[in-house]
Amino acid sequence: MYRFYINKIQNCYHIExxxxxxxxxxxxxxxxxxxxxxxxxxxxxxxxxxxxxxxxEMDVVQRELYNLLxxxxxKSAEWGIMTGVRPLKIAFNxxxxxxxxxxxxxxxxxxxxxxxxxxxxxxxxxKYQIKYINKSKKxxxxxxxxxxxxxxxxxxxxxxxxxxxxxxxxxxxxxxxxEISYMGQLMRENRASIESLYIGGGTPTVLSLNQIKRLLxxxxxxxxxxIDKIExxxxxxxxxxxxxxxxxxxxxxxxxxISINPQTMKDDTLKKIGRKHTSDEIKKAYNLVLQYGYKVIxxxxxxxxxxxxxEDFVNTLNEVLTLGANNITVHTLSVKKGSKLKENxxxxxxxxxxxxxxxxxxxRNRLVSEGFYPYYIYRQKHQIxxxxxxxxxxxxxxxxxxxxxxxxxxxxxxxxxxxxxKIYYPDEDRIERVPNVSNHIVYNKRxxxxxxxxxxYYGG
Ligand code: SF4
Numbered sequence: 001m002y003r004f005y006i007n008k009i010q011n012c013y014h015i016e017x018x019x020x021x022x023x024x025x026x027x028x029x030x031x032x033x034x035x036x037x038x039x040x041x042x043x044x045x046x047x048x049x050x051x052x053x054x055x056x057e058m059d060v061v062q063r064e065l066y067n068l069l070x071x072x073x074x075k076s077a078e079w080g081i082m083t084g085v086r087p088l089k090i091a092f093n094x095x096x097x098x099x100x101x102x103x104x105x106x107x108x109x110x111x112x113x114x115x116x117x118x119x120x121x122x123x124x125x126x127k128y129q130i131k132y133i134n135k136s137k138k139x140x141x142x143x144x145x146x147x148x149x150x151x152x153x154x155x156x157x158x159x160x161x162x163x164x165x166x167x168x169x170x171x172x173x174x175x176x177x178x179e180i181s182y183m184g185q186l187m188r189e190n191r192a193s194i195e196s197l198y199i200g201g202g203t204p205t206v207l208s209l210n211q212i213k214r215l216l217x218x219x220x221x222x223x224x225x226x227i228d229k230i231e232x233x234x235x236x237x238x239x240x241x242x243x244x245x246x247x248x249x250x251x252x253x254x255x256x257x258i259s260i261n262p263q264t265m266k267d268d269t270l271k272k273i274g275r276k277h278t279s280d281e282i283k284k285a286y287n288l289v290l291q292y293g294y295k296v297i298x299x300x301x302x303x304x305x306x307x308x309x310x311e312d313f314v315n316t317l318n319e320v321l322t323l324g325a326n327n328i329t330v331h332t333l334s335v336k337k338g339s340k341l342k343e344n345x346x347x348x349x350x351x352x353x354x355x356x357x358x359x360x361x362x363x364r365n366r367l368v369s370e371g372f373y374p375y376y377i378y379r380q381k382h383q384i385x386x387x388x389x390x391x392x393x394x395x396x397x398x399x400x401x402x403x404x405x406x407x408x409x410x411x412x413x414x415x416x417x418x419x420x421x422k423i424y425y426p427d428e429d430r431i432e433r434v435p436n437v438s439n440h441i442v443y444n445k446r447x448x449x450x451x452x453x454x455x456x457y458y459g460g
Contacts, residue, residue, distance in 0.1 A: 001028065002027060002028040002029070004019060004048050004050055005043075006065075014058055016030050018069070018083055021079075022073045050068070059081060063081060063113065077113075078357075079115075079118055080115070081113050083386075085379050085380065087118070088377050091104060105119050125390075128374065128395075132375075133375075135409070136409060140193050140194070141192045141411045141412065141413055142195055142197070142400075143197045144421075145219070146415070147203070148201055149172075150201065150203045150206060150237070151206055152274050155274045155339065156336075158339045160439050168441075169207060169208075172416075179454070180223070185222070187413070193224065194225055198235075198401045204234055204235055205235075205241040216249075231256060236289075237261040238275065239281040239284065239285035247292045257297075257327075258296070258298070260299060262299055262301060264312065266279070269307070269308055269312070272306055298326075298328070301330055303330060303331065303332050303360055304355075309355075327392065330363045330367075333349070333383065334349070349384050353386075354385075356385050360390075363390075364390070371394060372394060374390050375393050376403050415436070417437060420433055421434035
């Protein structure tokens with residue numbers, strides 16, 4: 001057991017996050033102490049005292065700790081002392097302060113200890129965003145509507161998604177339409193104008209055609225939407241939920257961006273991770289969707305799925321490129337608490353980091369050579385190798401919603417179970433989270449209270 005006594009830092013959360021990159025949870029303890037006590041500490045074996053100088057700056061303490069951890073374990077970390085979900089936000093702020101990519105590079109290297117590879121990735125993304133994405137306008141908002149149901153549950157799923165059953169879906173839709181209608185009224189009163197609308201999940205296309213019609217009509221009738229101007233995305237994650245009628249209806253209603261997510265094109269893996277469709281069905285879904293004139297087709301793929309080799313991943317990427325996706329999001333598998341994979345294999349996420357690193361390097365080189373640009377990035381807990389997810393797009397086809405949610409400079413209205421709204425206060429450059437409940441049964445029970453809360457947070 002390693003013990004790290006941290007002087008003068010009361011909240012050890014960021015310290016623990018960094019230690020976790022190097023050492024398993026059950027093998028370390030981080031203990032906050034005060035200078036008066038540390039004089040009397042008798043350190044033995046695997047016990048270490050950090051921050052003897054008593055610095056109150058977290059990055060100073062983290063760098064000292066990082067150097068110690070690399071010495072103890074012989075490992076290093078691509079993301080240095082950055083452990084958060086939004087590395088781009090930090091890098092972009094440094095760029096805004098310095099107006100220089102050279103100075104940004106030096107700061108990311110020396111202060112945050114980032115590898116050259118990650119600095120170059122962040123630089124590419126910032127350059128894309130500067131060139132193609134404007135700042136969000138005052139009074140614009142993004143809207144997220146959650147449909148927390150899927151045909152089956154994936155082994156690695158840690159979202160509050162449930163298997164779709166007709167009676168659950170119907171009750172959920174009724175309550176969701178009420179929430180949409182109430183929020184639409186508040187948005188009109190506040191003169192909020194929608195920049196992007198994202199229906200995600202779960203798998204929204206698990207809804208019947210009739211339910212999709214009612215949902216889109218409620219959105220259009222309740223909210224002030226200039227359908228030709230906004231970005232309108234629907235996740236159609238699983239190919240076994242897609243039909244011509246649904247695609248036609250959604251396109252006619254102004255959906256411009258659709259996401260069909262193979263995750264892998266290897267049938268054995270699809271079975272292993274709990275999906276009930278084949279790679280052939282994915283191909284058919286792509287051929288179908290191409291007929292309806294969606295401006296953007298996104299494909300999510302995952303590096304590090306159980307038993308997948310480098311060649312399997314390369315094959316998936318090749319196939320997805322051939323199918324015609326113009327947005328490709330490359331995820332690193334995250335094995336979070338609550339997933340079956342984590343239950344069955346608690347240390348899965350610590351393995352395979354070398355091969356996953358190779359997969360990510362390959363995907364970046366290959367996609368850039370195919371004319372894609374990395375345009376957004378985020379990290380999750382328990383990702384293999386503590387790596388990242390990167391969204392790539394052909395120029396001009398990026399998802400504004402994905403960018404806004406990461407930069408945290410716009411109000412996001414979250415509707416439905418599992419949705420997390422965020423209110424942005426520009427004067428203070430601060431975000432306040434407004435989470436809805438995540439479980440659909442609890443959502444149905446507490447719908448009145450959830451609607452009332454909307455008034456409290458978004459009312460005039
Ligand atoms: S498709 Fe996504 S939300 Fe649905 S079960 Fe799989 S990981 Fe979970």
